Amino acid sequence: MAIILVTNDDGVHSPGLLALRQALTSVGEVTVLAPERNWSAGSHAKTMHKPLRVTPVKLADGTPAYSSSGSPTDCVALAAGGVLGVMPDLVVSGVNRGYNLGVDITYSGTVACAMEATIKGIPGIAVSTGFDVEGETEMAEVLALAGRVAGQLAEQVLARGLPAKTLLNVNVPALAPAQIGGIHVTRMGDRRYPLEELVTRDDPWGRPYYWLGGSAPVDVPDDGTDVGAVRSGYISVTPVTLDMTNHPFVETLAAWDFAAVQPRAEQS
Numbered sequence: 001m002a003i004i005l006v007t008n009d010d011g012v013h014s015p016g017l018l019a020l021r022q023a024l025t026s027v028g029e030v031t032v033l034a035p036e037r038n039w040s041a042g043s044h045a046k047t048m049h050k051p052l053r054v055t056p057v058k059l060a061d062g063t064p065a066y067s068s069s070g071s072p073t074d075c076v077a078l079a080a081g082g083v084l085g086v087m088p089d090l091v092v093s094g095v096n097r098g099y100n101l102g103v104d105i106t107y108s109g110t111v112a113c114a115m116e117a118t119i120k121g122i123p124g125i126a127v128s129t130g131f132d133v134e135g136e137t138e139m140a141e142v143l144a145l146a147g148r149v150a151g152q153l154a155e156q157v158l159a160r161g162l163p164a165k166t167l168l169n170v171n172v173p174a175l176a177p178a179q180i181g182g183i184h185v186t187r188m189g190d191r192r193y194p195l196e197e198l199v200t201r202d203d204p205w206g207r208p209y210y211w212l213g214g215s216a217p218v219d220v221p222d223d224g225t226d227v228g229a230v231r232s233g234y235i236s237v238t239p240v241t242l243d244m245t246n247h248p249f250v251e252t253l254a255a256w257d258f259a260a261v262q263p264r265a266e267q268s
């Protein structure tokens with residue numbers, strides 16, 4: 001049976017992680033190793049200058065799991081390094097509370113887990129949903145649906161594999177399952193963050209402190225994109241590549257002026 005590592009960036013006790021764990025038990029043998037705290041927007045942080053701890057914990061349904069003092073991607077690296085005694089065949093990250101659409105993937109710890117897996121030669125899937133649901137029942141339904149989608153994708157990734165340097169980024173609309181239109185395979189779309197609204201306050205000693213991150217994104221819901229799909233009530237599945245080269249621009253850039261450095265003399 002395939003070994004599946006479930007991890008996240010919301011922390012080991014997030015309900016999204018539990019939903020994912022429960023959904024994937026029918027696909028493979030699931031092991032959980034996730035950060036002990038919330039690292040959302042922590043991107044691809046790696047701990048290199050202090051030791052890491054791995055601690056056995058129990059999830060809310062009583063199942064055993066591990067937490068780590070490190071970042072989301074540290075968890076993947078620890079697992080790939082053999083800390084669990086088994087090598088994962090697949091890493092599934094989430095279900096994140098908050099979409100990872102468009103440029104969000106550059107901030108996302110959830111997506112970074114799938115990136116780290118890809119770098120380690122293990123296929124990776126990142127799964128996210130929104131915040132904007134009515135209550136706990138609705139959230140449980142959304143998470144269960146996200147889990148089913150993750151399960152079906154996990155089965156196929158294990159059977160078919162993924163191309164080199166490629167991971168799947170999945171976003172499930174925060175809607176009742178009956179309102180979901182289906183699944184669209186998409187490209188990365190555009191989500192614009194307005195100029196950061198800097199919230200400045202004074203501490204009790206009169207020194208200023210600052211809050212970042214309070215500005216809501218403005219979605220550009222183009223057809224064929226992750227943003228467009230989710231805004232129209234579809235689940236988006238985007239194949240994301242680690243090759244961040246702007247290939248069409250390479251030739252144009254090569255025609256720029258690089259006279260600051262003289263070419264070395266060719267040796268005969």
Ligand code: MN
Nearest residue numbers: 009010040096
């Ligand atoms: Mn998160």
